[in-house]
């Protein structure tokens with residue numbers, strides 16, 4: 001396939017409700033979309049899931065915009081390749097910037113599957129025809145609002161509820177949730193807000209029968225996570241700590257946690273996601289697919305990767321309507337009773353609505 005034309009779109013989409021984590025609140029999603037066309041005009045799509053500010057990860061929308069336009073797109077424009085894995089050798093000299101690399105990788109994978117006439121899930125080696133999903137709920141000022149949110153999502157059938165925590169909004173919040181919902185599959189996500197000095201607080205969470213605690217400590221702290229995991233019964237799940245195959249390998253070797261949240265973008269795309277999937281499968285480390293408040297484009301890629309066998313735990317890929325009044329794909333992603341059907345049409349299996357993208361467009365660049 002020839003990567004004949006590449007378009008990058010900077011868009012701003014407002015979510016229905018603000019989303020609050022230990023690192024901040026976001027409602028306007030300023031992110032990038034990438035479209036790669038072959039010589040016959042067939043399009044593959046990818047999403048660069050950055051935010052306006054580098055709070056979750058060091059990349060942010062303006063940095064990835066520069067990374068893509070100045071460095072990454074010129075490397076691959078007009079190149080003839082056989083398989084998406086070949087992008088790795090082009091990207092290798094440039095350090096990290098995984099969210100930007102992932103957008104191109106994902107678009108090339110979509111294009112590749114479309115040209116083969118198979119679904120992206122099949123191209124990746126996925127075998128599940130449907131995936132189980134949970135939902136991630138932000139921190140609320142008022143605990144009754146959080147309880148109402150949980151009740152609503154439990155009623156909608158989501159397979160597990162994840163709530164965000166931070167120091168001062170942890171043990172008491174989880175206790176209130178457990179008192180009201182004694183049996184729901186429940187987990188918490190700290191987004192790196194704690195240190196080993198907080199070990200007593202983190203131990204207290206053991207009493208609530210949580211499925212896991214996601215990323216309690218700083219991203220680089222694989223050793224401290226291993227120390228913590230020895231002291232608490234609840235399984236640690238790593239999110240921000242895993243940027244590469246080697247991060248996953250080291251985390252497994254050090255016993256820094258028992259579960260991995262895989263985000264396609266954080267590890268630099270689908271080729272790397274598959275490698276990490278296979279590593280975790282061999283090591284008996286269960287996985288699930290995390291979310292970055294994606295539009296339908298990124299959501300479609302998440303569904304495809306989750307069709308692989310070792311994604312044994314429900315992920316964060318909720319319905320489009322949980323985030324958007326109107327998504328940019330057709331049909332929208334729908335979780336029915338916590339189950340999303342994996343599309344069988346070629347590529348991501350959803351149509352991309354250019355007219356809808358135009359409504360949110362801030363800036364675009366075209367290369368051909």
Ligand code: OSB
Pocket residue numbers: 056136189191239290291292293294316318
């Ligand atoms: O830590 O998983 C996270 C959203 C933005 C940045 C980081 C995270 C999240 C979520 C939301 O938890 C997942 C989603 O619904 O897309």
Ligand code: MG
Pocket residue numbers: 189191214215239240261290
């Ligand atoms: Mg997380």
